[in-house]
Amino acid sequence: MIKMGRRRKRVTAVVVEELPHVIVVPGLSEVLRDLSSKGFQIAKSKESLNITPESVLVMKITDHIEQLQGLDPHLEDESELHKLWDLDSIGIDATIPIPDDSVSYQAYLDTVKYEDGQYWIKLPWRMNKADLPNNYYKALGQMYSLIKEQKRKGQIEAYQKVFDEHARLGFIEEVPMTNPTDQCHYLPHHGVLKDSETTPLRIDFNSSSKSSSHAPSLNDCLMTGPTMTKKLYDVLLKFRINKYAYTADISKAFLRVGLQEEDRDYTRFVWLSDPNDETSPIKTYRFKSVLFGATSSPFLLQATIDYHLKTSDSPLKEVLASNFYVDNFQGTASEEWELINIYKEANKQLKVANMPLRQWTTNNPNLQCLIKEDFQDYIPPKKTSVLGLHWNTDTDTLSLKPTRFNY
Secondary structure (H helix, E strand, O other), X not given: OEEEOOEEXXXXXXXXOOOOOOOOOOOHHHHHHHHHHOOOEEEOOHHHOOOOHHHEEEEOOOOOHHHOOOOOOOOOOHHHHHHHHHHHOOOOOOOOOOOOHHHHHHHHHHHOEEEOOEEEEOOOEOOOHHHXXXXXXXXXXXXXXXXXXXXXXXXXXXXXXHHHHHHHOOOEEEEOOOOOOOOOOXXXXXXXXXXXXXXOEEEEEOOOOOOOOOOOOHHHHEOOOOOOOOXXXXXXXXXXXXXXXXXXXXXXXXHHOEEOHHHHHHHEEEEEOOOOOOOOOEEEEEEOEXXXXXXXXXXXXXXXXXHHHHOOOOOOHHHHHHOEEOOEEEEEEOOHHHHHHHHHHHHHHHHHOOOOEEEEEEOOHHHHHHHXXXXXXXXXXXXXXXXXXXXXXXXXXXXXXOOOOOO
């Protein structure tokens, strides 16, 4: 039922406004089939329905088909419908608060520090971190299995190289081995091969690992934080507005946000002194930075970028802050002087936060020359992408590889 003034009318049909044929909405057909099975009539216009107009709900799906999922003809009133749609949009629509949002954001503002040329944060704990099991023996067992697998694949040297680099750059630190019952938490890890010129192997840490089915994981103990990621559709449209365009990203973005001392022992992991010798001593490390894989990491990264830029004295702080999509920086400018100003100011401001921008790409020849001057080791990327789409900077066109759908 939906309230219509003082009356209540049962909704028995859903009109889904037709989208342009060039737009593909993944999962739409499944959602509509589900609604049909619940007894709803589905139509493209009110005129095609043989029922009273008051019984029709008109839905737009240009933003999220999640609003249609779970729609139930037996919901009692309009407030229940809106509540349902709000729940379905959690994590997608940044205007809808999720539990603990205000708490985690305020905790971030209260504890973030800028010292030694970078930002240092605390983890947004949902529950007492003392309740988190150490998980040591599970992490240890998975490490030995991982090493055997990496040897078989011939990737052990690449794996070791990542840890060596992380230690050299101050992202991780070795700590003395303590009694596994001490208050700390160990994370299993595994390697992910990437089609990337700069990071061919990424090591992911399993923050959802549990020592038992009844024990909490690190992610269970952390608040996710508010969604600060902009809608992908809006970002791509904005990228086509003006004549000149640019893209870049932050080098090792998550690791550029420092983790304060009191939370580091909950991000421990183990590795062998010599991974080619399984009898070599076990080394214990912990993160000094935000790790990739924790549920709160996207929020902590984006909040830090946003906080840094909006509290700076940069005349372009609003422009810079609005052009980030997680760690990707992209935008447009109508004039060349404006484009170059954005380029210079972005490099300047992000360097202050110890978040250097790299992989600059543009369709402006003069800015391309400036990039080559500023970055002596600059090699134009063989493939340029903008949030998953291929960007041809010569023709300034975006394209994607067609996917065959099975209906």
